[in-house]
Amino acid sequence: MKSVHDSPLHHPWDDFIVSSLHDLEAKGLRRRLKSVTTPVSTRCLIEGRELLLFCTNDYLGLANHPRMKRAAAEAAQKWGTGSGASRLISGNISLYVALEKECASFKETESAVVFSSGYATNMGVISSLLGADGLILSDRLNHASIVDACRLSKARVVVYPHGDVAAVEATLRSRDNKGKALVVTDGVFSMDGDLAPLPDLVKVCAEADALLLVDDAHGTGVLGPKGGGSLDHFGLRPKGIIQVGTFSKALGSLGGFVAATSLITEYLVNRARSLIYSTALPPAILAANREALCIVREDTSLRFRLRRLTHYLKKQMASLGLAIPDQPTPIFPVIIGNAQETVRISNSLIEKGIFVPPIRPPTVPEGQSRLRISLSALHQEQDIDRLVQALGDHFRRGA
Numbered sequence: 001m002k003s004v005h006d007s008p009l010h011h012p013w014d015d016f017i018v019s020s021l022h023d024l025e026a027k028g029l030r031r032r033l034k035s036v037t038t039p040v041s042t043r044c045l046i047e048g049r050e051l052l053l054f055c056t057n058d059y060l061g062l063a064n065h066p067r068m069k070r071a072a073a074e075a076a077q078k079w080g081t082g083s084g085a086s087r088l089i090s091g092n093i094s095l096y097v098a099l100e101k102e103c104a105s106f107k108e109t110e111s112a113v114v115f116s117s118g119y120a121t122n123m124g125v126i127s128s129l130l131g132a133d134g135l136i137l138s139d140r141l142n143h144a145s146i147v148d149a150c151r152l153s154k155a156r157v158v159v160y161p162h163g164d165v166a167a168v169e170a171t172l173r174s175r176d177n178k179g180k181a182l183v184v185t186d187g188v189f190s191m192d193g194d195l196a197p198l199p200d201l202v203k204v205c206a207e208a209d210a211l212l213l214v215d216d217a218h219g220t221g222v223l224g225p226k227g228g229g230s231l232d233h234f235g236l237r238p239k240g241i242i243q244v245g246t247f248s249k250a251l252g253s254l255g256g257f258v259a260a261t262s263l264i265t266e267y268l269v270n271r272a273r274s275l276i277y278s279t280a281l282p283p284a285i286l287a288a289n290r291e292a293l294c295i296v297r298e299d300t301s302l303r304f305r306l307r308r309l310t311h312y313l314k315k316q317m318a319s320l321g322l323a324i325p326d327q328p329t330p331i332f333p334v335i336i337g338n339a340q341e342t343v344r345i346s347n348s349l350i351e352k353g354i355f356v357p358p359i360r361p362p363t364v365p366e367g368q369s370r371l372r373i374s375l376s377a378l379h380q381e382q383d384i385d386r387l388v389q390a391l392g393d394h395f396r397r398g399a
């Protein structure tokens with residue numbers, strides 16, 4: 001193999017980069033992009049191989065839904081492909097207005113504001129709401145976008161043990177200065193599929209005058225009678241809560257949003273740098289996002305089907321003796337522990353034509369590597385049987 005030193009483009013930093021990559025490889029943590037040559041669905045051609053997928057966040061199968069494609073195509077025909085500028089310059093085409101109205105109605109809030117991604121949403125809202133005099137309490141298993149946003153905010157950040165409401169309460173009580181405090185949590189934890197203890201957090205935050213921000217990237221469209229997300233699941237009213245949603249998971253598209261009071265959304269339009277200094281989303285995406293909310297509102301069958309499949313997989317996995325937490329989400333972690341071993345099992349499933357991604361640090365804590373199984377409403381029961389059979393071959397034989 002040619003060494004980097006032989007390359008005419010060798011740069012002094014190459015040694016550092018090569019040794020970092022070797023280090024990741026040795027720990028089983030190196031990642032590689034795979035080329036996918038078919039649309040997102042339950043079956044995909046990945047690197048020329050047809051695989052049955054249990055890895056996407058397209059929980060309702062909307063990413064390739066005829067109504068979504070039609071809405072996007074029509075908007076592209078009418079408006080073109082780009083928005084031309086940031087929203088505060090000339091990019092705020094009227095599709096935004098319609099979409100934000102729909103978001104607010106979906107989340108039952110006074111107002112909503114759309115960002116370019118879920119990541120950009122968290123960065124914008126958290127970093128603009130708090131400065132050096134603020135306090136953020138953040139669940140230990142919160143998504144990386146929240147972790148990064150907390151760092152950017154310069155506020156004091158207290159990371160509390162996962163789901164530990166008593167720790168939140170104690171920290172809020174012990175504040176000497178009664179400045180601004182924000183409690184931030186995923187609604188559904190993306191790598192574990194469990195729910196935040198929202199009813200208790202709502203109570204504790206109200207008592208301590210703290211603001212609660214719920215990032216419901218994985219609950220939106222999936223949980224609750226209306227698909228409204230984890231607040232809908234618990235029957236909670238959104239009053240005084242900032243809800244973050246994404247269009248990139250169950251809503252089958254791209255973008256993020258904050259649903260809150262109009263005072264807060266007005267503030268974000270003026271202060272959230274990831275909204276102000278970034279080009280507006282393209283028309284096709286805005287139109288598809290609105291269509292996704294309409295589908296979720298009108299077609300309950302996808303959500304019910306997903307729930308049925310979730311229940312079915314849970315039952316099948318229990319029959320293998322795998323410890324499956326009792327939770328209502330289509331996310332199933334199978335904890336392996338060691339990163340290399342997790343990659344090995346995932347690769348052995350690929351040999352059987354099934355893709356379940358290995359999730360390793362830093363996405364999950366050290367020693368908590370896992371297979372993350374996710375379901376889509378487009379899966380069939382036979383697909384689940386195939387998965388369970390393959391898992392059974394592995395775990396029964398300890399192969």
Ligand SMILES: Cc1ncc(COP(=O)(O)O)c(C=O)c1O
Pocket residue numbers: 117118119120122143145186190215217218246247248254255256
């Ligand atoms: C909980 C959570 N928040 C935010 C994000 C970021 O969303 P997006 O992919 O739309 O940037 C994700 C996606 O991975 C997530 O899981």
